[in-house]
Amino acid sequence: MFYEWAETIGKIKKNPARKLPSMRNSVGIPNPCPTDDIQRALDRATRPIDVLMILFGELQGMRAGEISRAHSDDVMLPTKELRILGKGNKQRLVPLHPLMQELLPQFPTGYFFPSDRNPSGHMLPRSIGRRVRHLLGFQPGRNAHSLRHKFGVDALELNPDLMGLRDLLGHASVATTQIYTKASSSRLRKLVDDIPEPPGHRDRLQALNLDPPMRVAGSSRA
Numbered sequence: 001m002f003y004e005w006a007e008t009i010g011k012i013k014k015n016p017a018r019k020l021p022s023m024r025n026s027v028g029i030p031n032p033c034p035t036d037d038i039q040r041a042l043d044r045a046t047r048p049i050d051v052l053m054i055l056f057g058e059l060q061g062m063r064a065g066e067i068s069r070a071h072s073d074d075v076m077l078p079t080k081e082l083r084i085l086g087k088g089n090k091q092r093l094v095p096l097h098p099l100m101q102e103l104l105p106q107f108p109t110g111y112f113f114p115s116d117r118n119p120s121g122h123m124l125p126r127s128i129g130r131r132v133r134h135l136l137g138f139q140p141g142r143n144a145h146s147l148r149h150k151f152g153v154d155a156l157e158l159n160p161d162l163m164g165l166r167d168l169l170g171h172a173s174v175a176t177t178q179i180y181t182k183a184s185s186s187r188l189r190k191l192v193d194d195i196p197e198p199p200g201h202r203d204r205l206q207a208l209n210l211d212p213p214m215r216v217a218g219s220s221r222a
Contacts, residue, residue: 028179031154033058033136033146043134049113052103053132056176057147059097060084061155061169064132064144065125072109077101086170152180 007015038054045051055162066084074083080101080177081093096104104112111122118124136142148169155165166177 005210028176030149030153030179030182031141031146033142034151037136037139037142038147040137041132044135044137048107050131052107053128053144054135054147055097055103057102057132057144058150059069059100060094061148061151063125063148064129066170067144068113068123068125068128070112071122072104072107074167075104077105084170090170091106092167092170101188120197149180152177 003012003015003206005019007014038058041054042051045054053067056062056070057064060082062070062084063086066086069085074085074098076083076093077096080096081102082096084092086092113123113128114121115123115127132144132147133142136146147191152165156162156167162174162177162181165180166174169177171177
């Protein structure tokens with residue numbers, strides 16, 4: 001793009017990158033944290049804020065950096081909303097999960113994850129991330145972002161509103177949100193199961209005395 005711009009405005013006579021192969025964007029793969037791992041993480045929790053870290057990720061879809069800055073002033077119970085300070089200091093308002101509506105008022109006012117070690121007054125994102133990984137047993141791929149992915153997959157499973165999920169997660173582009181459409185195996189199963197059985201096919205196979213049984217894909221052929 002730089003050389004194309006330079007050629008267009010006459011800074012260079014020939015674009016040296018014209019014949020370079022184009023680069024394809026990598027396609028993200030969702031990594032939702034399994035429910036069993038979350039239950040074991042709750043069993044490892046020794047403090048109320050340990051549980052709260054998990055809930056912010058699992059039920060509100062928050063990043064570790066967003067969790068670290070969560071403050072009691074961000075909880076708006078009259079409207080049942082939560083203000084989240086996301087990437088680039090962009091704020092978004094999201095609905096509070098019913099369980100969070102009940103639990104958050106029980107925590108002290110101020111930062112939900114306070115720390116006197118940092119001038120900010122709250123735990124740093126890397127501290128949140130490290131604690132969540134500890135709670136999840138330091139398993140590969142199990143981290144705060146996998147909790148966020150679980151939220152995305154669960155939300156899309158219940159309601160295929162891609163634009164709404166984009167706003168909930170604070171994505172700049174819906175293209176990022178689309179990775180969650182790949183994780184819903186039950187939705188894919190329903191799409192296939194709902195296709196009607198073609199009439200006559202089963203009867204024809206039975207009439208041909210199908211024997212031996214049909215081989216499954218990947219098996220060796222006779």
